[in-house]
Amino acid sequence: MFLRSEAIRGYTLLSPTLVVMMFGMCAPFAIMVAVSFWTQHAFDFDTTFTLGRYQDVIDKPIYMALMLRSLAISGACTVVTVLLAYPMAYYVAFHVHRHKLIWIILMTLPFWTSYLLRVFAWKVILGFNGVINSGLKGLGLIEQPLEFLLYSPTAVVITLAHAWAAFAILPIYVSLEKIDRSLLEAATDLGDGPVKRFLGVTLPLSLPGIIAATLLIFIPTVGDYVTPALVGGPSGIMLANNIQAQFGKVNDWPMGAALAMAMMITVAVISVVYIWVTRKAAGRIV
Amino acid sequence: MREVSYIERSNRPLHVYALMYLAFLYIPVLFLPLFSFNDAVYAAFPLKGFTTKWYEQMLASEPMFAALTNSIKVGATTALLATVLGIFGAKAVTRYRMPGKQPVVFVIMLPLVIPGIILGVALLILVTRLGINLSLYTVTLGHILISVPFAMATLIPRFEGFDKSMEEASADLGANAWSTFWRVTLPMVFPGVLASYLLCFTISFDEFIMAFFLAGTDPTLPIFIWGQLRFPLLLPRVLALGACILAVSFVLVFIAQWLARPGAIRSLDSRP
Numbered sequence: 001m002f003l004r005s006e007a008i009r010g011y012t013l014l015s016p017t018l019v020v021m022m023f024g025m026c027a028p029f030a031i032m033v034a035v036s037f038w039t040q041h042a043f044d045f046d047t048t049f050t051l052g053r054y055q056d057v058i059d060k061p062i063y064m065a066l067m068l069r070s071l072a073i074s075g076a077c078t079v080v081t082v083l084l085a086y087p088m089a090y091y092v093a094f095h096v097h098r099h100k101l102i103w104i105i106l107m108t109l110p111f112w113t114s115y116l117l118r119v120f121a122w123k124v125i126l127g128f129n130g131v132i133n134s135g136l137k138g139l140g141l142i143e144q145p146l147e148f149l150l151y152s153p154t155a156v157v158i159t160l161a162h163a164w165a166a167f168a169i170l171p172i173y174v175s176l177e178k179i180d181r182s183l184l185e186a187a188t189d190l191g192d193g194p195v196k197r198f199l200g201v202t203l204p205l206s207l208p209g210i211i212a213a214t215l216l217i218f219i220p221t222v223g224d225y226v227t228p229a230l231v232g233g234p235s236g237i238m239l240a241n242n243i244q245a246q247f248g249k250v251n252d253w254p255m256g257a258a259l260a261m262a263m264m265i266t267v268a269v270i271s272v273v274y275i276w277v278t279r280k281a282a283g284r285i286v
Numbered sequence: 287m288r289e290v291s292y293i294e295r296s297n298r299p300l301h302v303y304a305l306m307y308l309a310f311l312y313i314p315v316l317f318l319p320l321f322s323f324n325d326a327v328y329a330a331f332p333l334k335g336f337t338t339k340w341y342e343q344m345l346a347s348e349p350m351f352a353a354l355t356n357s358i359k360v361g362a363t364t365a366l367l368a369t370v371l372g373i374f375g376a377k378a379v380t381r382y383r384m385p386g387k388q389p390v391v392f393v394i395m396l397p398l399v400i401p402g403i404i405l406g407v408a409l410l411i412l413v414t415r416l417g418i419n420l421s422l423y424t425v426t427l428g429h430i431l432i433s434v435p436f437a438m439a440t441l442i443p444r445f446e447g448f449d450k451s452m453e454e455a456s457a458d459l460g461a462n463a464w465s466t467f468w469r470v471t472l473p474m475v476f477p478g479v480l481a482s483y484l485l486c487f488t489i490s491f492d493e494f495i496m497a498f499f500l501a502g503t504d505p506t507l508p509i510f511i512w513g514q515l516r517f518p519l520l521l522p523r524v525l526a527l528g529a530c531i532l533a534v535s536f537v538l539v540f541i542a543q544w545l546a547r548p549g550a551i552r553s554l555d556s557r558p
Contacts, residue, residue, distance in 0.1 A: 010382025014390070017375035017434065021394045024431040028408030035411050084307065091304040095297055105543045110311050112485070112539040114492035116508045117528045120515065121314045124321065124329045124525075131317055134330035165311060216399065223401020226494060230515070240403045247407055247499065257411065260404050267401075 036257035045254065053258035063242070063259065067266065070238040073153050073228075074221035077160040082213050084161060085168035089209075090202075092169075093176035104173070111166030119230050122159040126150040126231060151233020159227050164220075168213040175209025176202070207282050215271055222267050239263055319529035327522060340522040350527065353510035357491050360422050360506055364429040365486035371430070372437025372482055377471070379438075380445040381453075395435045402495035405431065410499045420502035428496035433486040440485060440546050444478030481546035484538045492535060507531070 011018075036053055039046040057063050092103045110118065125131040126149040133145040149155060179202065187197045225240035232238070239259065246256030317329070325335040344350060378384070379391055397405060406428065413424050452474065456466040472479070494508040501509050511527065514520045 006382050007384045010378045010384040010387075013374055013382070014378035014384075015374075017371040017378075017394060017438075018390060020371055021396075021431065021434060024409075024427070025393075025396060025400075025405070028405070028412040031412045031415055032408040035415075084310075087300060087303050088307045091297075091300045095300060095304075101547050105540065106308060107311070108543070109536060109539055110315055112488055112492075113315065113532050113535040114494070114508060114528070116492070116494045116511060117318065117532060118315060120511075120524070120528065121318055124317055125314055127329075129328050129330045131329070131331065134332075138331050162310065162314060219399045220401050223403045225403055240401070243403055243407065244498075247410065253411065256407060260407055263401070264404055 032257045032260065035254050036261050038254045040252045040254050043251075053254050054262070056255065057258055057262045063239070063262075066237070066239040066242055067262070069153075070222050070240070070263075071266070071270070073156055073236070073238060074160070074218055074224070076153075077157045077164070077221055078214050078218045080157060081161045081164055081168045081217050082172070082210060085165055085213070086172055086210070089169045089172035089176055093173050093179075104170075107169050108166040111163075115163060116226060118163050119159055119227050122155070122162065123150065123230050126155050126158070150231055151236065153232070153236045155231040155233075156227050156236045156238075159231050160217075160221050160224065163227070164217045167216040171212035171216065172206060172209040175206045175212075179205045204282060207278065211275065211278050214274070219267055219271065223263060315532060318525050318532060322522065322525035322529045324522075327519060329521065329525065340526040344523045344526040344530075347523070349505075350507075350510060353505050353507045356422055356504050357507040360426050360429060360497075361487045361490040363426050364433055364490040365483045367426075368430050368433035368437045368486040369441075369479060369482045371434050372441045372486075373475075373479065375434070375438050376441035376445045380442060381450065391438075394438060397432045398435045402432070403499075406496045406499035409496070413500065420500055422501070422504050422506075424500040424502070425497050425506060426490075428500045429490040429493055432493070432496065433489050436485050436489060437482040440482040440542075441475065441478050444475045444546070448474045477545040481542040484542035484545075488535050488538050488542070492531070 035045065037049050037051070039048070039050055039052065088107065092100065092107070096103050123130070127133070128145050128147070128150060130150065132149060133142070136142045137145070183201055183205075184197060187201050192200060222238075223240045225238065225244050228236045228238045228241055232241075240263075243256050243259045243263070246252050246259065250256075320333075321329040322340055323336055323338065324333050325337040325339075326333075375394060379387055384390075409424070409428050409431075410420075413420065413427075418424065452470055453466055456470045457463075461469065492508060493506075494512065497506045497509050498512070505513065507527075511524055514524050
C-alpha cells in the first residue's frame, strides 16, 4: 500500500514532464505516419490510404541510392570518430590525475557551440580558396587548389567526425573510468604484456561505452542535412537533404514523411541488429 | 597525492596524441575569429591586415539584431520551461520508487537520439495540420522537446547528490511540501538549476534544424546566418557574428559545466 502511494506521488510529480514529452513526440509521429499514407494534390492532401509513397521509396533508384549513401557516410563517420576518440578518452581516464574535470570540460565544450558555425568553419577550411588550399599554395607546395577537399563525401566525414566528437569521448571515458584497476594489475601479475592486457581486459570492459558511442553518433548523423548541404556538394548529398526538399521546394509532404519513416525504420533495424551482434560477440570473449 | 599505479604512469605518445586531438577540436573553430579580423572578403591565407570593419558592419545590421532578439526570447523561454520540467522529472525519478521508471526515463530521453530532421518535419506536419501558424512559439515548442533531456541529465546527479534526510527533517519540523521545496530542496540543487538553464539556453540559441522547419517569417539567429551564407560578399560579417556567438556560448557553457561539476556541493561544505 505504501509502495503504491509512493509510486502514485512519483508519477504525479513526473506527470507534467511526461505529458509534455509524450504529447510532443507521439502526436507529431502519429500524424507523420498518417501523412505518409496520403497523396499530395497541389497544396492539399488526398487522404485516401495508399502505400504508393512507400512503393516509390523502394522502386525509385534515387531514394535507395541516397539511403545507401547516407548509411555509408555516417557509418564511415562513426568508425572514424570512435577510433579517433578512443585514445583520447583512454588518456583522460588513465593518465590524467589532476584537473580531470578541466580536461572533460575542454573535450566537450565545442560540442555545445553552434553546430551550424562548426560546419561553416570546415567550409572555410576545406574551401577552394580556403585555409588549407591557400596555405599550401602560399607555402609553394601546390600550384592548383586541391579540389577533392570540399564538396565530397570525405569532407562530410571529416566535418561530422569533428562535430560529434563529444558523443564518442564521453561514453567511452565513462566506461573506461569504471574499470577496476586491480583487474589490470591482476592481468599484469599473471604475465600479460600491455597489448594482451588491453585486448583481454580493457577493450572488452569498455565495450558498453563503444556501443553507446557508436549508436549516439550513427543514429543522428544518418539524418544530418546541414553538413552535406554546406560541404558535401552533389556527390555528398544525403537522404535528409532530399527529405528537406520534399518539405520545401518539391512540396510533396507524403513522400517526405514516407522517406523519414523509411529512414527511421532502417536505422532502428540496424541499431537493434548491431546491439544484438555485439552482445553475442562480447559474450563469447568474456 | 596518491601513489600512481604503473598502469597509469605517463605515456608520452598518448600525451602528444591528446594534445593533437584537442587542437583538432579547437583550431577549426578558431579560424572564424581569426578571419573575422582579416582585411579581406575571402577567408584565405596570407592574412591581409587587421580590421574591425566587419564587426562594425555586422553591428549596423538591423535584421541581425531582430534575429538576435528572437533567439534570446526563444532561448530564455525554452530554458525556463525545460528546466522547470527537468526539475519535476529529476525530483520524481530520484526520490520515488516507481514501477516502470526505466522505460519512462527512456521515453523522456528519446529526443537525444532521434535525428533532428525527423522530429522537425514531424512537428511541422502536426503544427500545420492543427492550423497553427509557424512562429517563434512553434520554434520554442520544438526546442523544449530537445532541451528537456539535457535538463534532466544535468539535474538528476544534483538531486542524487544531496541528502534526502534534509527534506525529511524539514517535513518533520512541520514545513509543508511547498515550503520544503523552496527553502530546502531548491537552494540545495540551485547550482544544477542554473547550469541546466544556461545549457538549455545555449542549446536553443544555437539550434538550427528544428528552427529551420518551425520558424515562420521571424528568423532566429542561426536561420539568419543560414540565409547570409548564400552571399559570398557577406561572408566576413558572418565570420564576425559567428566569432561573437562562439565566445558567448563558450563562456555560458563553461560556467554551466563548472556549476554542474560533480562534488560542487561537497566542496562548498568543506571550505574552511
